[in-house]
Amino acid sequence: xxxxxxxxxxxxxxxxxxxxxGDVTSSSESAFSDAYRSLKVEGAGxxxxxxQEDSYINSGGIAVLIQLLAETNRNKQKxxxxxxxxxxxxxxxxxxxxxxxxxxPTVEEAKKNLTG
Amino acid sequence: MDQxxxxxxxxxxxxxxxHLPNMLGYERVAMECCASFARxxxxxxDRIEDLKTAVSEACLNAIEHGNKxxxxxxxxxxxxxxxxxxxxxxxxxxxxxxxxxxxxxxxxKIERLQSPRRLGIFLIxxxxxxxxxxxxxxxxxxxxxxxxxxxxxxxxxxx
Numbered sequence: 001x002x003x004x005x006x007x008x009x010x011x012x013x014x015x016x017x018x019x020x021x022g023d024v025t026s027s028s029e030s031a032f033s034d035a036y037r038s039l040k041v042e043g044a045g046x047x048x049x050x051x052q053e054d055s056y057i058n059s060g061g062i063a064v065l066i067q068l069l070a071e072t073n074r075n076k077q078k079x080x081x082x083x084x085x086x087x088x089x090x091x092x093x094x095x096x097x098x099x100x101x102x103x104x105p106t107v108e109e110a111k112k113n114l115t116g
Numbered sequence: 117m118d119q120x121x122x123x124x125x126x127x128x129x130x131x132x133x134x135h136l137p138n139m140l141g142y143e144r145v146a147m148e149c150c151a152s153f154a155r156x157x158x159x160x161x162d163r164i165e166d167l168k169t170a171v172s173e174a175c176l177n178a179i180e181h182g183n184k185x186x187x188x189x190x191x192x193x194x195x196x197x198x199x200x201x202x203x204x205x206x207x208x209x210x211x212x213x214x215x216x217x218x219x220x221x222x223x224x225k226i227e228r229l230q231s232p233r234r235l236g237i238f239l240i241x242x243x244x245x246x247x248x249x250x251x252x253x254x255x256x257x258x259x260x261x262x263x264x265x266x267x268x269x270x271x272x273x274x275x
């Protein structure tokens with residue numbers, strides 16, 4: 001039951017956008033690790049995680065994101081988040097994710113801030 | 117009808133009971149049921165989102181930790197509206213929560229000094245107005261939470 005996570009990786013000029021579709025749960029681990037592993041040196045320095053506003057995200061999915069952030073933090077990569085509903089923006093702040101990945105209203109804003 | 121084969125049952129005018137198979141993913145049924153109930157009761161969309169996440173996390177906890185993913189077990193979610201509150205009881209067939217998880221520390225999680233998981237109880241505590249753990253029943257334990265909607269916006273179930 002539920003919708004499998006699908007992540008499309010779009011690469012452009014030193015930046016990658018993860019287009020995240022489907023549920024974000026503990027079952028999303030392989031989708032996130034596959035997407036992360038697909039990054040080459042170019043395009044890996046800055047990553048934007050683009051969610052869909054109606055995504056179902058639970059604590060298992062947040063744990064998967066924290067694992068990804070642990071990896072990107074270790075590799076000194078900059079992360080931006082966009083597309084979240086107001087509720088999940090609140091949840092991400094509550095958990096502390098925003099200390100390691102800023103939330104932006106649009107992909108364009110995220111790109112501007114990460115590359116600026 | 118055998119109550120264990122029912123999925124959703126109404127108990128009077130202001131109470132609904134949902135029986136879930138003990139499988140990850142079925143927490144979505146309880147979430148949506150709670151959301152519909154809260155919407156009819158006049159709760160605002162932001163409070164409904166809080167309720168959905170809290171109910172989802174309580175059900176996940178019941179399925180994974182309370183019922184230990186046993187397929188023959190059930191999770192029972194009972195919703196009640198009274199005045200400006202919705203109370204939700206999530207019952208599993210387990211032994212209760214032995215030890216509540218420590219407060220999450222994001223820096224420790226990022227540095228891999230604390231498990232990235234175990235966020236469910238933290239989220240529940242921060243999203244609802246009141247929560248009680250480990251209320252024993254004949255055949256399991258109940259997590260009870262109460263969510264309040266600031267007046268004035270109660271709908272047809274609130275009168």
